[in-house]
Structures are given as structure tokens and as C-alpha cells.
Amino acid sequence: MQEQALTIADKTISLTRVHTLVIGSGAAGLNAAVQLRVNGVEDVLIISEGLDKGTSINTGSDKQTYYKLSLCGRDADAPEMLAETYFAGGSMHGDLALVEASLSARAFIHLVNLGVPFPRDAYGQFVGYKTDHDPRQRATSIGPYTSREMCRALIRRVRELNIPVREGRNVVQLLTLDQDLSGFGKPGRSRRVIGALALDAAENPEAYLAENVIFAVGGPGGLYKTSVYPEVHTGAIGLALLAGAKAQSLPESQYGLASIKFRWNVSGTYMQVIPRFISTAADGASDAREFMPAYFNSIGEMNSMVFLKGYQWPFDSRKVIGGSSIVDILVYIETVLKGRRVFLDFRENPAGFSFEALSDEARTYLTRSEALLETPIARLQKMNPGAIQLYLDHGIDLTQEPLEIAVCAQHNNGGLAGNLWWESVNIKHLFPIGEVNGSHGVYRPGGSALNAGQVGGFRAAEYIANRYRGWTVDEPTALPVVKQAVGDLLASLTQTTATVDWQAERLELQTRMSRAGAHIRSLAELRRAVPEAWAQYRRVAQGMDPANLTESLRNRHLCFAHAVYLEALLFALESGVGSRGSAIVVDPAGVPIHEKLGDTWRIIPEDETFREQVLETVAASDGAVTSAWVPRRPLPHPDSWFETAWARFREGEIYAD
Ligand SMILES: Cc1cc2nc3c(=O)[nH]c(=O)nc-3n(C[C@H](O)[C@H](O)[C@H](O)COP(=O)(O)OP(=O)(O)OC[C@H]3O[C@@H](n4cnc5c(N)ncnc54)[C@H](O)[C@@H]3O)c2cc1C
Structure with a gap:
């Protein structure tokens, strides 16, 4: 890690160069940092709002569930069987299902070995119970605070490994570069991430230049007025959407x-x-x-x-x-x-x-x-x-x-779209992991979120160690991008010509999402909500509340995110997907749901053919949002002959693009 001072518009701000920047210190981000070190990537930095922030360490439930491969008695189980359960939920890519299943035991045992007290019997078997959408008894729990204990164990490990953590940081922008691929022997251009901008606790800007960014900012808790996400947690998917990262399954929430x-x-x-x-x-x-x-x-x-x-x-x-x-x-x-x-x-x-x-x-x-x-x-x-x-x-x-x-x-089953190594499908070197990665589709067994978050850290770290270990940031091109972004941020911070009340703005977008973008949806409501959302975004993007610069900037990405979510929902409803998962589509032409509820309570039934597809959504730099259904990738059945699989592993072929 190297520090340098940047002077821009008479202001001096710090620029930190780090090989892999982990944004977010929930269960997913912490494990990613640990796995990077395990894989020999030494130069790692975690930046986050705080080790006590986010969903993982602040939430729980009656019996907070961790879903894993069966490891008890005669319960026959195997990665492909677990993958079939994930896949059966609909609109989930098969390769992601197999990866989450294959790494399940490894991720779980890692937590056990770090001291998370998952229940076992006198013989060391990890007893399980059946959770929702679970055909077996794969679920486990340590009580109401499973994810909190996971975080505490991972924080201990991060400290033992001396991984630096900067708390009190609020990331306000991801920095990207469009690069020419001819130098890599390929046609065209591709976008890559090169770092991020943040505000420290005193609202001073900071810049980070990084070869890789692991983006572990959690689910979109701040988008809703009625929410059981912890109050301290807003999430930051909007930062990646603003950078043009592709998302998938955004309408699928719980x-x-x-x-x-x-x-x-x-x-x-x-x-x-x-x-x-x-x-x-x-x-x-x-x-x-x-x-x-x-x-x-x-x-x-x-x-x-x-x-x-x-x-x-x-x-x-x-x-x-x-x-x-x-x-x-x-x-x-x-x-x-x-x-x-x-x-x-x-x-x-x-x-x-x-x-x-x-x-x-x-x-x-x-x-x-x-x-x-x-x-x-x-x-x-x-x-x-x-x-x-x-x-x-x-x-x-x-x-x-x-x-x-x-x-x-x-919970959001959808989120950013990653490949089978959890790298963003359209922004290289950016690895969305944890709840911000939308690997799940319509239904998933309770407890899958915690497994998926751990798996993402293993995958990203292994890929980075094997493919992105060097330093390929083209600094002569990157530094002007960083300086320009810092200059724009400094200008924003003094943008007091149009002031907005950040609390009123937050409430407005949250109210809109809870009304139009939650479990009760309708075409009429969404058609009203989408233009309202963009009108609010234009206002929020132009003004700052001098009383709280951090929250004003947070409103920008939250507001952008809610507009993109609403666009994706509208597209899904217009496609005719109907009522599915944890949401119903109310329509006068639908079927009545209850004899004692009036005619407004008619719903469009699900069109199950959409379960074979995944909804992708991407925002262009001018804010135009495009959504499209793509066929989902099937469950792979790879040749598991040991000698050939070993050769592919030795040669590093498993990390091919
Ligand atoms: C009430 C409730 C019950 C749940 N029960 C279960 C369950 O039983 N089983 C299950 O599997 N899942 C459950 N979940 C879901 C699960 O808890 C989450 O999906 C998971 O904890 C998310 O982990 P994460 O590491 O991705 O994100 P988080 O733990 O939310 O961490 C996000 C991190 O990113 C940081 N961050 C965010 N934005 C920024 C920014 N702009 N700048 C800097 N840092 C930032 C935060 O401060 C935090 O450190 C439940 C969720 C809730 C709300």
C-alpha cells in the first residue's frame, strides 16, 4: 500500500494505491479479505463505514439460518443435488448454483474452524433442520445471531492476519476506465474498475487506486421505508449501477x-x-x-x-x-x-x-x-x-x-451480475460479492444468502490470486481520471446553489419504493413511479444539503438505484411475468384472491416460462436503463475424471475467461 498527496483546486487529498480494495466489512467482505491473504495476495485494504455497520453484524432472526450441504447421518447429499435445489427456485443461472453448492462445505467448515459454534453432536456431525424451499435438512443455526457471530470470528481472523481496516469511510464513487483491448490481443474496448472515492468521517475526500475492487456493500436496505434491514444499513448498489455495472433479477426480493x-x-x-x-x-x-x-x-x-x-x-x-x-x-x-x-x-x-x-x-x-x-x-x-x-x-x-x-x-435475491468467479460481467476487476451480488432467482432456501456471501469471497480471492495478481492499472491514463473525479467531487461538496433537505429526499424515495416497488405491485403504480423517481434523481444530483454532505451524496446513489429498480420492475411487469416470488401483481383483469376482499384485489398469475430466463438490467452513462430477459445458463455436468480435472487445475485452465 502506498500513500501519496494529490493537490487539486488548492485542496490536498490522499491517494492510496492498493492491490485489492475491499469495500464493506460485512460477513462477505471480511471473508474475502481473509481469503485473499490465504491465496497469497498481501496488499489488501478493507474500507467500510465501520466494523459495527452493515446487515450481518446488526441483524438476526428467531433462528437465523445458514444453509449448507448436509453433513450428518445418512442424509445423502452432493454438490449437484444442492445445486438442483438452488436451480429449482427459478431464474438462477446453473453455473452459479453449482459453484454455491460446491463451495458450501468449504465455506461452512472455514467458519467452524474460526470458532463459530455451529451445533454438532457427540460424534462431530453437523445436525441440520429443514428450512423453507429445502427438500432435506441442510439448514443450521447458532441461534438468533448467526451472522453476527460469523462477523466476530472473521474480524478476529482479519486482526490476526494484520489486514488493515479503515473505518468511518463512505464510498461515494467507483472509478472506472474504458480500455482498448488491442494490447491484450482482442478486438474492442472493455471497462475496468481502477478504484474509488470516499469521504472520511470528517467529510474529507480520499482517493483509492486499485488493481481490483471487491464490492461487498450489502443489500439495498436504504431503498425502503418499511424495512427490516438494520437502520444503520443503506447499501450502495447504486454506486456500481452509476458506473454502468450490469445487474440481474433486481425485482426478486423478499x-x-x-x-x-x-x-x-x-x-x-x-x-x-x-x-x-x-x-x-x-x-x-x-x-x-x-x-x-x-x-x-x-x-x-x-x-x-x-x-x-x-x-x-x-x-x-x-x-x-x-x-x-x-x-x-x-x-x-x-x-x-x-x-x-x-x-x-x-x-x-x-x-x-x-x-x-x-x-x-x-x-x-x-x-x-x-x-x-x-x-x-x-x-x-x-x-x-x-x-x-x-x-x-x-x-x-x-x-x-x-x-x-x-x-x-x-432481502434482495437479485443484485449485480457476476460470472462464475463473481467478477462483474461487464466491468473487469470489479467483484460484487455478498448480498449486492444477485446470484439468486425467484426462490431460494432460507439461509442461502449467508452461504452465497461466503462463497463469493472464496471465488473472488482465488481468481484474483491466479489471474489478477500483477499491477495492470495504466497510470498515465488512470491518474487524470482520478483527478477529474476528485475535482468533480470537490465541486459537488460546495454545490450549495440548490440545496435539498437530505432527510426529506430520503423519505421520498423510500416511500415511493415501499409503495410501488415492494410486495404489492401494479403497472399503473409503476408507470407513475418511474418518471417521479427520475425527476427526484435530477433534483438530488444537483443539490447538496450543507448540513450533511455524506448523506447528500448517499442520496444520489440511493435515488439512482431506486429509479433503476423501478424501471426493472416495470419492464418485468410489462413482459407479463406476473405474480411470483415475494411479490404479487395487482390488476383488474387478474384473478380474485379472496372472496371478502374487493375487486381491487385481483392478481395476474405467474407465467412460469420466465423461470427459464434471467432479467438483466443496465444503466448507460446518460441514465437510460435497458432491461432484457436472457435464457438462463443450465446446470453444468462437468467431466469429473480425476486425471484430466487435475491437469486442467494444474494448468490454470479453470480460470479461463
Ligand atoms: C432481518 C434479517 C434476517 C435475515 N436472516 C437471514 C437468515 O436467516 N439467513 C440468511 O442466509 N440470510 C439472512 N438475512 C440476509 C443476510 O443477513 C444478508 O444478506 C447478509 O448478512 C449480507 O452480508 P453482506 O456482507 O453482503 O453485507 P452487510 O453485512 O450488509 O455488509 C455491508 C458492508 O458494506 C458497508 N458499506 C455499505 N455501503 C458502503 C459505502 N458506501 N461505503 C463504505 N462502506 C459501505 C457496510 O458498512 C458494511 O460494512 C437476513 C437479513 C435480515 C435483514
């Missing part, structure tokens, strides 16, 4: 019921104890009433649906008609359409509650859990006392007060 005062999924036991759902007027107190009974034929049916939400947590378009996802829709109607507030009250049963009226599944579960107790809170105390303590630790006493909830954004 939404579900979560508490909003303290952001946490109300899955598992929170639902299995069958709390009372109430809604109030906007003041959160007056006109409290149970709003759900009106929509069900019996109280027993309603309570059985609530029970099912325990392990059918994500909103699922297939479970809307006659299934448990109707609960999410009813909460949405109260909160978004009626402007009321919804709470779970664990202190009292829903009116008319009786165990006898529950479905066999719910009653048997509660009976076997010895939880046929008087109130939801008593049942929760019996089945999962930690669930009560968790809220108590965050200032909410479920024994004394109801818990406010909403349908929240939780």
Missing part, C-alpha cells in the same frame, strides 16, 4: 412481517403462539380493534393461518390464495391503504380463541410443545423465553405493551 420500533422478523414462535392482531388509528392508541376476523370464515381458520406464518415467514405469491400470506395482505391494507397502525398483542388471545378450533397441525404442535397455555405470552414464555428477552433488551416489554409491525423488505 418481504415479510417485522416489528418496526426495533427491526426484527416476527417469524417462528412469535406467530406460532398466535398473538392477537389489532389495528389502531394513526395515533397508535385510539380506535383499537381486531381487524382480521372479518376476512375469515371462522376464528379457528384465522388463528391457524397466523400459526402457519411461523414457518411460512416470507410473503409468498403462491400462498396468497387460500394460504398464510393473506395475513401480510391484511396488515398491508390496514397500514398502507387505511393509514392505521398494526400491533401484535401477546397479552391476550384473539377474541373467540380456542385450541379445539385450530388446525390439527397447529394444535398438535402446541400440544407437543407443552404450550396449551392461557395466553400468547405464556405460550411464548414456555416455548421460547429468549424471544421475550430479545425485545426486552431493546426496550420493548411484550408482557406490558403491544408490538408494532408492518410488511417489511428483508
